[in-house]
Amino acid sequence: MGLQILIILYVLVALTLVVSILLHGAKPSKTLGWLLAIFTVPVGGILLYLLLGRNRRKNKLIRLKKERFFKFPKPSIEQTAVMRGQFKKIMTLVYKNSHFPPTGGNELVLLKDGKTTFETIFKALEAAKTTIHLQYYIFEEGELADAFLKLFEKKVREGVSVRMIYDGVGSFSLSKKYIDKLESIGVLVYPFLPFKFGRFFRSLNYRNHRKIIVIDGQIGFTGGINISDKYLKGDATLGKWHDMHLQITGAAAEHLDYVFALDWYLVSEQEINLIPSANKEKKVLNTSLVQIVAGGPDDDFASLEQTYFAMINKAEKYIYITNPYIIPGQAILQALQTAALSGIDVRLLISEQADSKIVGWSVRSYFEALLKAGVKIYLFPDGFLHSKIIVSDDAITTIGTANLDDRSFEQNYEVNALIYDEVFAKLLKTDFLNDANISKSLSYTEFINRPWSDKLKEGFGKLFSALL
Structure with missing residues (x-):
């Protein structure tokens, strides 16, 4: 009798979470993943969802009215x-999301x-x-x-x-x-x-x-x-x-x-x-023009993701990105691929060493799709590279705390400075190219012939990419 009561309670909790996921789920892929986890991993699936899965943009943990x-x-x-x-569109986007003018x-x-x-x-x-x-x-x-x-x-x-x-x-x-x-x-x-x-x-x-x-x-x-x-x-x-x-x-x-x-x-x-x-x-x-962009899970939109997305789409000649945690969602991945296939010089500078094996596998799991589209990837060999930099077209740069991953876009409170300044952009461009020159340039042909064990690790890492 006691076991039956526990089973009934478990089913009721699971169904309650299912209703919540269907009402408030942010992305179809995540929604399906959490539904499968809840029904295929007894107890563990519910605990994981409670810890990592809830969409805070719909169900806010702290209901703070900024204008209060x-x-x-x-x-x-x-x-x-x-x-x-x-840069009207980017400036307006940041202002509407973060309320800070340039x-x-x-x-x-x-x-x-x-x-x-x-x-x-x-x-x-x-x-x-x-x-x-x-x-x-x-x-x-x-x-x-x-x-x-x-x-x-x-x-x-x-x-x-x-x-x-x-x-x-x-x-x-x-x-x-x-x-x-x-x-x-x-x-x-x-x-x-x-x-x-x-x-x-x-x-x-x-x-x-x-x-x-x-x-x-x-x-x-x-x-x-x-x-x-x-x-x-x-x-x-x-x-x-x-x-x-x-x-x-x-x-x-x-x-x-x-x-x-x-x-x-x-x-x-x-x-x-x-x-x-x-x-x-x-x-x-028109010089030293700076705009602060801040984002967090309580905001209505993923402001840092939208800013990065807009910068990639705005690029006309080049966009260079330095970041140790490039685990792109579908929007950022497609933006990078589209830019490269359109003839934009897209380069990523990533630390060759990772501070977490599973994170490193997850980052590398996207290399093949990026390289195939013509994105150039450089692995920095000297220690660990933790910078979060984007520079584009000798015109716009961003420095801050946000990585190119779902955690920075969806779960973390982050802040970046957007800088609309030619001199500063050229300074960062030179720094990027200097670091790229001492880094290992990946070849698509060589990369697709990597050992099957590496591919298996990367596939495993990719499964957890939305949670890292």
Whole structure:
């Protein structure tokens, strides 16, 4: 009798989930996959779906109305004029998704690898006068973390307000002892969706992958670099850790501060009164033009995916992409193939080594389809390449935190800077070509003749590509 009751309960739960999937499923392929999992993997299928499968765009975990306490920046007359120019469609798309118009007069500094990045960050932090806002997916204890702690203590004594957010999963190793030290010196610190039994199934799959520092609302940093000593010392297994970061001084840094303030409200339910800088934009808007694009699973649309898709489709001469996790969905895959088949020079620079075997297999599972269409793929051999860069047509670039995979597009909170600047685009293009020159260029003919064991591993990895 007891077993029959359990079976009936299981069937009722399964049917409830089936109804939910049919009503709210985002993609037919995923919907079918989850239906099969629920009915073919007893108990396990339901648990996996509760952990990884729910469509948060329809059933929001945190119902945050952005307009509740923020009046997002409205485009000025100059910005409106810019949004009618060459990149009108992309600018309008980003504005409608993320509410940030393009801003001119920004000073940009490209920061390559950890040593240069953290030297620049600490110099800027030393000069902070009023506020330091910092959030990271990975914040690991070590020499860097100790240096931040020491600096924060000094700045708090000087009257600077220091706020910090760390992701509950990405920074899972961050000890209570270290957090207690932060709080004891006056740093306001909160985790983003930490492990809690009551909401374990509702929140585990949704992470804050952003890396943001904003100082006095005027100097901002974002990119791929987390706070970890491996950026200075390398990794015992992967070797040197390569990455790219960006320093922004100007109005776009204020927009990064809006992103931080929204996340701060999410974790603390406390509002930050952001006061726009008195510094006006420079009148010349066709240089150092920057637009912030932020996205997360609570938004109505996958803003980062749409931005990448629009950039690929907009390319007329070339589009070069550096990213360790290129696991494209159907839209991005078809956009890359279409661009290459149309005569666009499409190149991908990917780390030869992977920080996860199954992720590496999944990434490589798409190589054959890309190479066949004429996409050029380069494998970077020196350590691990973690940068997230796109540059196109000597005109537009993006640097940020978002990978080219479903996790960044659907489950993570991400942020990128779109830069409409010829000089900056050429700088990144040169950097890309230099790295490509020391990398291994894949041949379609050679790749399709790879060992069957590699093909089997890649097929296995592809099965999990939507979850990685």
